Amino acid sequence: MTVETKLTFTGEDVRSYSESNREPGWLADKRQEACKLAETLQLPKPDKTKIQNWNFTEFPVHAVKDEPLTGLAELPQEARALVDIENQQTIYVQRNNTPAYLKVSDELKEQGVIVTDIFSAARDYPELVEKYYMTEAVKVDEHKLTALHAALMNGGVFVYVPKGVEVKEPVQVLFLHDSEEASLFNHVLVVVDDNSSLTYVENYLSLTPHAKGLANIISEVIAKDGAKVDYGAVDVLAEGFTTYINRRGIAGRDTTLEWSLGMMNDSDTIYENVTHLVGDGSRSEAKSVLVGRGKQKQNITTKTVHWGLDSEGHILQHGVMKDEASTIFNAIGKIEHGATRANAEQKSRVLMLSEKARGDANPILLIDEDDVTAGHAASVGRVDELQLYYLMSRGIPKTEAERLIVRGFLAPVVNQLAIEGVKKQLSEVIERKVR
Numbered sequence: 001m002t003v004e005t006k007l008t009f010t011g012e013d014v015r016s017y018s019e020s021n022r023e024p025g026w027l028a029d030k031r032q033e034a035c036k037l038a039e040t041l042q043l044p045k046p047d048k049t050k051i052q053n054w055n056f057t058e059f060p061v062h063a064v065k066d067e068p069l070t071g072l073a074e075l076p077q078e079a080r081a082l083v084d085i086e087n088q089q090t091i092y093v094q095r096n097n098t099p100a101y102l103k104v105s106d107e108l109k110e111q112g113v114i115v116t117d118i119f120s121a122a123r124d125y126p127e128l129v130e131k132y133y134m135t136e137a138v139k140v141d142e143h144k145l146t147a148l149h150a151a152l153m154n155g156g157v158f159v160y161v162p163k164g165v166e167v168k169e170p171v172q173v174l175f176l177h178d179s180e181e182a183s184l185f186n187h188v189l190v191v192v193d194d195n196s197s198l199t200y201v202e203n204y205l206s207l208t209p210h211a212k213g214l215a216n217i218i219s220e221v222i223a224k225d226g227a228k229v230d231y232g233a234v235d236v237l238a239e240g241f242t243t244y245i246n247r248r249g250i251a252g253r254d255t256t257l258e259w260s261l262g263m264m265n266d267s268d269t270i271y272e273n274v275t276h277l278v279g280d281g282s283r284s285e286a287k288s289v290l291v292g293r294g295k296q297k298q299n300i301t302t303k304t305v306h307w308g309l310d311s312e313g314h315i316l317q318h319g320v321m322k323d324e325a326s327t328i329f330n331a332i333g334k335i336e337h338g339a340t341r342a343n344a345e346q347k348s349r350v351l352m353l354s355e356k357a358r359g360d361a362n363p364i365l366l367i368d369e370d371d372v373t374a375g376h377a378a379s380v381g382r383v384d385e386l387q388l389y390y391l392m393s394r395g396i397p398k399t400e401a402e403r404l405i406v407r408g409f410l411a412p413v414v415n416q417l418a419i420e421g422v423k424k425q426l427s428e429v430i431e432r433k434v435r
Contacts, residue, residue, distance in 0.1 A: 001419040002114050008058050011035045014151050016093040026130050034140050034150035037199045041144040046270055048360065049299040052082040054268060055146060055242045057136050059213045064096040064152045072101065076207055079176055084420040090115055091172045096263065097154045109255065114160040121158030128160055128257055132191055134412035137220040137276070145244050145270075148187055149216045156187035159200060159283040161227075162288050163193040170418045173202040177237065183213030184237075188220070194252075195226040199418045203425070204301070206238035206267075215241045215267070223257050223370035225279060231418045234262040239294070246273070253279030253308065259418035261288040262426045264433065267294060274303045277311035277342075287316045289413040291433040292325030292357070303332040306372075315346035318410055320434060321357035329361045331376065337368040344372070350380040351409055353434065406434050 014035045018028040043051060045057055069075065073083045074095070083091065089105035091116055099117035108115070114125060122129050134140050140150045157173050175186060184204075192198050204217075215237055223229045229249070237243055244264055251257045257275055275284040286302050290398030303312030313329045344367075350359035363376035383405055391401035417423040 009062065009152070013062070021119050023119065023125060024122055024126050026039060026126065026422060030134070031151050034147045037141055038144055038147040038151055038363060041141065041147050044143045044270070046299040046301065046328070047330055047362065049270070049297065052383065056148065056214065056216070056244065060181045061213070062183060063304045064179045066095045066098040066100065067335050068098065069093060069095070069101040076176070076178070078207060079174060079205060080173065081162060082203055082205070084419070084421060088172055089169050091127060092117065092157050092172070093126045093174045093176065094157070094186070095157050095176045096179050105169070111165045113165060113167060114158065115235065116158055118153070118156035118158050118189065118300055121189070125158070125160070125171040128191065129158060129189065130182070132220065132222050133171045133189055134220070135186070136222060137250050138218050138246060141330060143209045143301070145216060146218070146246070149187070149218050151372045152185045152216070154185045155182070155408065156189070157199070159190045161192045161196040161198050165196045167198045170199040170201050172419060173200070175202065176207060177205065177211070178207040180208050180210060180212050180300060182218060188218070188219045189232070190220070190229070191222045192224060192227040192229050194224045197228040197233070199230040201232040201417065201419050201422055203233070203422060204235040204237055206236060208238055209236040211240035211267070215243040215245070217245045219247040220259065223249060223251050223255045225252040225355060226254050227252065228256045230258045230260070230418060232260040232422065234417070235265050236429055237265040237267050239266040241265070241266045243269040245269065246272045248274045250276045250278055251284060251285070252281040254281040254364060255279055259286040259288070260282070260413050262429070263288060263290040263300065264426070266294070266296065269298045271298065271300045273301070274301070275313065276303065276305045276307060279311055280307050280309040283312045285314045287416060289410040289415045289429045290319040290327060292321045292327045292431055293323050293433055294325060295323070296325040298327040300327060300328040301332065303334065304344060306335045306339040310341045311339060312343045313345070314394065316412060317348040318412065319350045319359055320353060320406055320410065321350060321359040322353040322434060324354070324356045326358040327360070329359065330365040331362070331378070332366065333374060333376070334366040335369050335372050335374065336405045339369050339370050342369065342372045344374040346376045348378045349409070351406065352380065352382050403431065406430065
């Protein structure tokens with residue numbers, strides 16, 4: 001059965017928004033093309049999750065405009081806790097749909113590193129942005145949600161690291177959501193050129209308990225030959241969003257692309273994290289943790305596609321489910337024909353804290369080459385009774401013992417985050433959600 005989806009915007013709405021941002025012609029044309037495609041393309045079909053009746057198109061307001069910040073001290077308290085205000089050298093803050101604050105260190109400016117909002121980037125660096133924006137990692141015409149994103153993109157950030165530049169300090173990005181009506185169609189574009197390195201950490205933080213809008217978020221990471229990219233993210237979006245998050249990367253020859261992702265949304269969520277190991281000797285490690293609660297429904301897919309010789313991809317997913325939440329975990333290792341001596345490994349573990357919660361772990365290996373190494377492991381279970389007994393025998397109450405076990409269960413990702421404030425935030429969110 002085909003479900004018709006009525007769009008609440010028109011091509012004229014898209015054109016008007018584009019003009020208000022003074023966007024270059026190529027981006028305005030791309031929006032118009034995407035708007036037409038969104039009317040005809042179908043929704044994606046995530047495994048075992050029926051999203052046909054989820055709201056992906058109706059929202060009260062496309063863009064909420066706020067005043068910019070004059071300094072980080074104006075951040076709300078919860079957001080200030082994520083930032084080392086004294087020492088953080090490079091940071092971008094977006095409040096709802098407004099570029100609110102930008103600081104780039106003098107050293108990075110001298111090295112030619114670019115960190116700016118996506119609209120300024122499209123105007124000021126068109127040759128770079130047009131080359132990579134939804135042309136390689138994510139395509140506009142993949143399905144309805146990618147087309148909607150391209151048509152309605154209303155925020156995001158662009159980061160570019162030139163050849164041979166080592167960015168020694170993490171680049172931090174905060175996406176703050178404090179308006180119930182705001183929708184987030186953010187686009188993150190990170191390009192790291194040959195033999196360069198970058199640590200990038202972003203936060204999505206809802207400061208309002210409920211949302212009425214949509215979150216359709218796409219990140220593209222292009223890591224060229226010999227590059228090293230560490231991408232960390234913690235998502236804490238409010239209940240009420242319908243959330244689609246798509247983070248993808250392309251790794252060149254002898255490139256390392258690592259993901260450390262904390263998925264702590266309270267909204268119904270479709271999530272993709274896909275890495276294409278295109279170059280020979282490329283490597284990826286994708287670590288993600290999730291806590292589901294209430295009646296939340298989520299579908300999580302982490303996928304590594306091997307194209308190059310001697311490529312290596314590792315996937316680690318840990319999820320904690322409580323109340324009546326349900327989550328599908330898909331871990332996919334795909335080895336294409338010709339990817340000789342590739343190594344695809346994956347582990348998915350789900351910890352159940354409630355009889356009514358549901359977590360499915362689906363390990364998938366798709367192999368079209370003979371000379372490869374591949375393996376997978378998956379488990380779904382309750383808190384280990386022996387661990388619980390041991391802690392309680394030391395005088396620790398049962399509830400606190402369970403929290404300690406959960407903290408240790410999720411530690412492999414928490415400990416990978418490069419910024420102490422973000423690491424602390426993720427730990428606190430986990431504590432709050434499993435309490």
